[in-house]
Amino acid sequence: MLQGKQEPRQITMNLERLPNEEKLSLCRKYYLGGFAFLPFLWLVNVVWFFREAFVKPAYTEQLQIKTYVKRSALGLLLWVAVLTTWITIFQHFRAEWGEVGDYLSFTIPLGIP
């Protein structure tokens, strides 16, 4: 396709063409961004940089990238655990909680408790 230094912006980012420092900075941005209650950024981080971190042959920045990916995975697991627990509890006990359950709900089903 297009060759040359200045490439037009593409819809999907192709990590192959990025220099390693930029890869590291991107990984860091996503890692830090996930702390703002955005676990999907961590999911993206893990999926996207998995290859870079663990499959590719070693390069200088790879150690840092590996750390970020591992920590993102940890954070993601934590979020998944918390959300799954809360959703299970809420779905099961909402009807029994009566008033509290109703005030926590955004839409209340009609005709069933």
Next chain:
Amino acid sequence: MVQVCVGGNSVEKKIYVHLNYTVPCVRLLNATHQIGCQSSLSGNVGVLHVLESEDNLDWVLKSGPNPPYLVILESPLFTRSIMMKLKNGSRRVAGVVVVAPNANPLEAFSPHTTCPNENSGVYSEDYDPALAHCNVTVWNPFGNGLAYEEFDFPIFSLKDDNDTHVIRQCYMEHNRAVNGSTPQYPLCAMQLYSHMSAVTNTATCMRRNDIDFSISPEMVCDPLGDYNVWASTRPINNTAKGHKMWESVVIAAARLDSRSFFFDIAPGADSGVSGFVTLLAAAHALRNATQEAPPNRTILYAFFQGETFDYIGSSRMVYDMQNNQFAVDLDNVHSVLEIGQVGLHTESKLWLHSDPVSRKNSSVLFQVRKLIENLQSAAGGLNISMDEPSVSQPLPPSSFQRFLRARPIPGVVLEDHQSAFSNRFYESMYDNAEYLNISYPPNMTPEEQLEFVTDTAKALTEVATMVAKALYMQAGGSEPQLSSIKADAQIVTRLLYGFLVRSNNSWFQQLIPSDLMSHLGKPTNFYVGVTQQSSEPTLLVQHLLANLTGSTVNITQENCQNQREDENDKENKHVGWHTQREGFCIRSTVRLSKALSPAFDMREYTSKDYSTWTESRWKSIKGRIFLVASHDLEVNPSPHRVKDNICKADLTHLPSCNGLKGE
């Protein structure tokens, strides 16, 4: 794979036959329970099965190969034992359809409980534990309590007409197991929609009504209620509420409403109509006497709505009286005479019930004795004999009990039964004109029927005359006037015809203003309904009472509607003005007072003292029948075969099948 598009209307008409007349059972909620029926949001589908006997239930509940079944019950099979078994097997039961017969059954049937309004009357553990919970007399022994059970499938009622016959034929042809063979697909099926929005209890549904922050706030239930109708023989200032000095009032009470298992069907002939028609006739009989020679005390005629559901109307009136929100208060009340169920008096015998606990007080006992004496002497010369039941028997369920809950007031309840109800169809759809023996000779036009005086009307006229005379004496009226007090049998028979046979008749049409004419329907429905919609009986009784107790005034329609005598009249007189049709205006003291349970005003939705009944809202109520194909066809559908089968069945009289006959 051929795909059948069911969304198109013409295809839908070829598949489904919609049921025209469907009467569902709906969900009602109170402080602690929900009662009634519920279907799933997309309707309950079940294979039709006409139940032949109670043993046949085995097919539905255990052995039938095509669950879930939609059971069709003929009315003799609509009993508690069958319904409870169906309720327990509800995974295999998709719904129940009850075929309403054209004539009343022979056995008693009452879907109400055996002890009506047991927790909202005066007899509680505090008042007298020996009399609470119907320990002494079970008032409604035939009650099977079906109307107060909760079912998680829909229950509809169909009339026994041609459509129902088609349904039975469909079953006979397709679904019936002959000689032990399993019925083959396609089978006749029915789908019933009656999804109710409210759940659990009143507190929950009222809370969900009020929630602000959801995306689409939806009302899920409404409180039951309507208006009480009241009038007085002497104008009482209604703008000044609370205690009125020197005013002593005798309350003559009757109840307006009734119910049945199904929604919006409540003929209430003996349980409601007999009582308030008698009171209307008595009020009419007293019109002249109270205007020419007014007695010392004022007589207040009160017609309560919502009494079936824990005394909504009377509890509200007592609450208003206690909180100075009504024209008089409880100190002004001298005594109460209530007309209960009086339509079935066998051997013309009536019973005077009074409360044994308040009678222990000597002054109350004295007043009760005087009232009973007045009633007995009023019956002299009439074809009625009256008696008191045994001294220790409590009051039957009656609005007077709510007055007693507030304070011990002397009062008597007039009934046609000594202990248990003589009404074998209490609060059911069979408590109708036929049960009261209101029958007309054949080949009469509606106009002739309106004027024909039936025997029931004659009997109730006697009761009305007696009540009128007794009220006059109780209010301190003078003796000479008594002989002129007579109820008019013509009025009574017209009232009975209008309320029990046909409300769209010439007499009612004269009384109702033209803009409210459309409300008149076939047999009047006495279900109290939700507060937003004022019910037909309240409207009719209001205008009838005005016509029967008021006087005509010669003023223009505009002045009449603006409640004034002429352009110069700015005073707010203590009377109301009613426009009636044909341009004449009636001046009377008839008023409406709100009959909404105080629990809703005070927002105490778990109240034990007041009625907390609400009715759920719903989106659509309908039913349809169709042939359902086997599950293999769903994978490899062949629409032509299914269409052929529908038209080959006895549904061929459908117009949509005519085009297919040639195929």
